[in-house]
Amino acid sequence: MSPAAKPYHAPAWLPGGHAQTIWPLLIKPTPLKLRRERWTTPDGDFIDVDHLDAPPGAPVLVLFHGLEGSARSHYAISTARACRKAGWHFVLPHFRGCSGELNRQPRAYHSGDSAEIDWILRRLHHANQGGRLHAAGVSLGGNALLKWAGERGETAAELVTGIAAMCAPLDLAGCGHHLARGFNRLYTQHFLKTLKAVSAARLQRFPGLFDAVRMRQAINLYQFDDAVTAPVHGFAGADDYWARASAKPWLASIRVPALAVNPKNDPFLPAHHLPSQAEVGSCVRLEQPAEGGHVGFVSGPFPGNLDWLPQRLLHFFRHQTS
The missing domain is CATH 3.40.50.1820 (Alpha/Beta hydrolase fold, catalytic domain)
Incomplete structure (x- = not known):
């Protein structure tokens, strides 16, 4: 045993x-x-x-x-x-x-x-x-x-x-929405800082890959995934991405x-x-x-x-x- x-x-x-x-x-x-x-x-x-x-x-x-x-x-x-x-x-x-x-x-x-x-x-x-x-x-x-x-x-x-x-x-839906509330928003801002920086560099290399304005304005992971992660990887939006992933x-x-x-x-x-x-x-x-x-x-x-x-x-x- x-x-x-x-x-x-x-x-x-x-x-x-x-x-x-x-x-x-x-x-x-x-x-x-x-x-x-x-x-x-x-x-x-x-x-x-x-x-x-x-x-x-x-x-x-x-x-x-x-x-x-x-x-x-x-x-x-x-x-x-x-x-x-x-x-x-x-x-x-x-x-x-x-x-x-x-x-x-x-x-x-x-x-x-x-x-x-x-x-x-x-x-x-x-x-x-x-x-x-x-x-x-x-x-x-x-x-x-x-x-x-x-x-x-x-x-x-x-x-x-x-x-x-x-x-x-x-x-992912339970996680993403929870990270948009209260103290958890500090974790979200930590992630968004690097995600946005890398995404901006990627957009320079591939113009039109996603909506730059929506990416910059995203204040939570739902908005970021809806603007960037989903369209770049073939999902209909954040809801579709979170459900399928x-x-x-x-x-x-x-x-x-x-x-x-x-x-x-x-x-x-x-x-x-x-x-x-x-x-x-x-x-x-x-x-x-x-x-x-x-x-x-x-x-x-x-x-x-x-x-x-x-x-x-x-x-x-x-x-x-x-």
Whole structure:
């Protein structure tokens, strides 16, 4: 019998979803030196993929980052460090435009970009020569990964041993509208600052790609997705995008071992939007701790550490995917 995973409990000195979300940004460890590769996509674009190498035959953990994330995100750094300690190969593919250089094509990335997930996993599977490939995603990356697994059904097992998603915004409408209210608007403004800057640069390269005035005037994610994300990626509007890109409807179709961790105090997604076990397939393990914030999971005495998330991932892949 495999050892039980350690459930998450927030330290008493860090109460509340907002504090638990923001504090990791202040205590993130020093990034490791990673090896970068540039991959040409099937449509002639590129993505940058960062590697922490390990001995041949070691398990591979690929981590898909969140909205405007990168290899320098706190969860990526802590996971890379945990993989180094475990002797695993760590891989972080940057979604288009997230590695510090504007991509070549008009499109960027979005929460339901399962086709991009599929292409990346197939390339990693081929490079790994059939070895153990574990796939995890955080926030937006977790949503896209879960959606991919649901769409692929039993065939997902041809590429990965299992999948794990941390704080995935499973219901994009519930998440997007919630981020437009109260204190949560600070998170929205943080995202919009970089999203608008990159979008303005993309518009210079591709005039007429979307309505520049509507993009500049957007004050929430609904307005931004309606003006930019949806038309650029073939959706009728924000409502269509959020409905079709959400992973929640696909959870019942997942046929590989899957872990979905969603704290009930996540400021991005209210607890009443989270799925019940009756709404997901038998391969899906739901963990919905009372606390954790949005990709927070701080543990230990003050000032805390960020070890819980990567250790939960490694435990799952070691013991629930064999």
